Amino acid sequence: DIQMTQSPSTLSASVGDRVTITCRASQSISSWLAWYQQKPGKAPKLLIYKASTLQSGVPSRFSGSGSGTEFTLTISGLQPDDFATYYCQQCSSFWTFGQGTKVEIK
Amino acid sequence: EVQLVESGGGLVQPGGSLRLSCAASGFIFSSYEMNWVRQAPGKGLEWVSYIDGSGSTMYYADSVRARFTISRDNAKNSLYLQMNSLRAEDTAVYFCARLYEQVMGVWGKGTTVTVSS
Numbered sequence: 001d002i003q004m005t006q007s008p009s010t011l012s013a014s015v016g017d018r019v020t021i022t023c024r025a026s027q028s029i030s031s032w033l034a035w036y037q038q039k040p041g042k043a044p045k046l047l048i049y050k051a052s053t054l055q056s057g058v059p060s061r062f063s064g065s066g067s068g069t070e071f072t073l074t075i076s077g078l079q080p081d082d083f084a085t086y087y088c089q090q091c092s093s094f095w096t097f098g099q100g101t102k103v104e105i106k
Numbered sequence: 107e108v109q110l111v112e113s114g115g116g117l118v119q120p121g122g123s124l125r126l127s128c129a130a131s132g133f134i135f136s137s138y139e140m141n142w143v144r145q146a147p148g149k150g151l152e153w154v155s156y157i158d159g160s161g162s163t164m165y166y167a168d169s170v171r172a173r174f175t176i177s178r179d180n181a182k183n184s185l186y187l188q189m190n191s192l193r194a195e196d197t198a199v200y201f202c203a204r205l206y207e208q209v210m211g212v213w214g215k216g217t218t219v220t221v222s223s
Contacts, residue, residue, distance in 0.1 A: 034209045043213035091208035095153040
């Protein structure tokens with residue numbers, strides 16, 4: 001099974017900050033990596049797929065990069081609506097999520 | 107509008123059974139692979155099961171294999187998850203999600219399953 005490890009688990013930031021979340025796969029997944037945003041009591045929302053492709057309607061301040069086993073999600077200019085939990089997900093072999101990164105207000 | 111609506115959750119005793127449903131609308135249901143994903147209270151997301159568009163291929167997470175069965179009725183635009191031999195650790199919000207290019211682009215709001223005596 002492919003394991004996904006996110007870091008950090010929690011991130012404290014301010015509006016306007018540039019934020020980076022890292023996700024590592026236990027084996028190469030090429031670019032089969034997605035990022036989701038989830039707010040309390042809500043369903044996850046797809047942000048990025050194939051490591052760097054922005055889902056339609058998602059603000060351009062979100063970006064993704066990486067391939068193989070190392071991936072990053074960057075939020076350039078954190079907005080109030082961005083405080084949430086973010087999950088990476090590998091879709092190379094079935095589907096596995098990272099444990100999540102909570103972005104909280106500093 | 108593309109929409110997924112789950113139902114069927116509730117309180118069940120350990121060892122009991124429950125059948126979840128997911129009603130799809132706003133798209134050609136039979137053209138899409140579907141998944142169930144769950145989230146235990148205060149925990150992360152866990153993929154549970156997959157089914158292809160025709161209902162002929164299914165996959166399961168190790169944690170539910172042999173206890174859960176995924177199915178679909180394309181005539182009714184509905185996805186199902188039959189859950190047997192339920193355990194306390196199956197307590198979670200269960201989401202159905204539409205798959206496209208291997209990612210889950212559309213999600214329902216979820217239905218809550220609580221396994222407790």
